[in-house]
Amino acid sequence: MFKSARRILTAILSATLVAGLLTPSIAAAQIPYLQLPAQSPKYAAIVVDANTGEVLYAKSADSPRFPASITKVMTLYLTFEALSEGRIHASDMITVSARAAAQAPTKLGLRPGEQISVDDAMRAIAVKSANDMAVALAEYLGGSEERFAALMTLRGQELGMTNTRYVNASGLPDNRQISSARDIAIxxxxxxxxFPQYYSYFSIRSFTFRGQTMTNHNHLLGQMPGVDGLKTGFTSASGFNLAASATRDGKRLIAVVLGGSSVAGRDNHMEDLLDTGFDVMARRDRGETITVAQSLFEGPPQGGPVYRPTTEQGDSDQEGIQIVLADNPAAPGGSMAPIADPPAPLRAVAPKKTAPPKKKPAGEWGIQVGAFKDKGQARAELGRFKKRFDNLLDDAEGQVADKVGGYFRVQFDGMTADAARNACKTLKAKRQVCMVLAP
Structure with a gap:
């Protein structure tokens, strides 16, 4: 069915437009209905021109979804960053902690106290999707997985991933860890x-460690011409996920499919999207003004997905969450009902003291050192920074900014431009994420 559908992908033209991208004069190539896409509440997809960033196709691209092991792309992104800055080296040896060794499968299976090189840990993550190695790298880079996850979230925000929050480095169970197809494409x-010098890790088709050879879960590597990455993911809750990239005739596309019902269904649908995307780009080169259609054929609308924690176990990287259908008038079009943040921790009330007079700000610049869904966590991070970097930030005023885009941002204001830049340079050298805030 899928292969025959692929042969007629661009046979039908429609006047359907990609919202917000094109004028009414542009036609669209319509994708026929396949079994995978629109009726599943887990489904979302996007196709992007990697060179220009243009969205060629999007379906539920901003709706919250469980990323599962695609989470590890961000884990490796931060590892590549540390490598490129010389903070770590591929030959460095990581000691596996008891926490890392205790992660659920899929994993490499090292025991507490055993060591592995950064290079082998990255290969195990890219090929086998090893959860124990993701935690080992997180602890090596961030001191703790919790701290590393905060750095992942902050880096995602800086990249423009507005619908993403990380709480672990692997994608294993936590109902707070969500992303979207668009964010994964970003x-x-x-x-x-x-990090083009490290991107080839996502192209590795097999990896041998201690005599055991493992093959990449991304079956399109070596099967579909031009595909050279990136990462798969699966849990019962998320369905079968895949972020893929391919090149053809000097052009590169990025596509994301979330919520597939099977490996074959997901992979075939990914091929359909990439084939159609490349066909559209080739037609544009011949002077046609077409794009991939915005919508697939859909059945009648169903209730929006509601995310609820479960205790089910057993999948290779089990999310521990299920999506159930429910009547949800507050979430039309398949959007997700808001997830309540955990309550802020109780704090003892200290006797009031007379506040010293405020210093006159030295400047209008500032820095941001964290972003958190929970205000209590943001306040705790602010206190930690003040205590640890008191001398560096002595003239700056620390605060937890008002919630914007779902996040409370930890900031230090009242700095000169040079002070802000120097502070971030020093903090990054100490493996602390920092972003300069211009007035």
Whole structure:
């Protein structure tokens, strides 16, 4: 069915437009209905021109979804960043902690106290999707997986991933860890743009460690011409996910499919999207003004997906969450009902003291050192920074900014431009994420 459908992908032209991207004079290539896409509440997809960033096709691209092991693309992004800055080296040896060794499969299976090189850990993540190695790298780079996850979220925000929050480095169970097809495409584009020297890790088809050879879960590598990455993901809750990139005739596309019902269904649908995307680009080169259609044929609308925690176990990287259909008038069009943040921790009330007079700000610049969904966590991070970097930030005023885009941002204001830049340079050297805030 899928192969025959692929032969007629561009046979039907429609006047359907990609919202916000094209004028009414542009026609669209319509994708026939396949079994995978629109009726599943887990489904989302996007196709992007990697060179220009143009969205050629999008379906539920901003709707929250469970990324599963595609999470590890960000884990490797931060590892590539550390390598490129010389903070770590591929030959460095990582000691596996008890926490890392205890991660659920899929994993490499090292025992607590055993060591592995950064290079082998990255290969195990890219090929086998090893959860234990993701945690080992997170602890090596961030001191703890929790701290590393905060850095992942902050870096995602800086890249423009507005619908993403990370709480672990692997994609294993936590109902707070969500992303979207668009955000995953943004990350995929960023990793090949920012670290082309390391992108080949996503192209490795097999990896041998201690005599055991493992093959990549991305079956399109070597099967579909031009595909050279990136990452698969699966849990019962997320369905079968895939972020893929391919080149053809000097052009590169990035595509993301989330919520597939099977490996074959997901992979065939990915091929359909990439084939159609490349066909559209070739037609444009011949002077046609077409794009991939915005919508697939859909059945009647169903209730929006509601995310609820479960205790089911057993999948290779089990998310521990299920998506159930429910009548949800507050979430039309398949959007997700808001997830309540955990309550802020209780704090003892200290006696009031007379506040000292405020210093006159030295400047209008500032820095941002964290972004958190929970205000209590943001306040705790602010206190930690003040205590640890008191001398560096002595003249700056620390605060937790008002919630914007779902996040409370930890900031230090009232700095000169040079002070802000120097502070970020020093903090990054100490493996602290920092972003300069211009007035």
């Amino acid at each position: 990350l995929s584009r960023a990793v090949m743009r920012d």
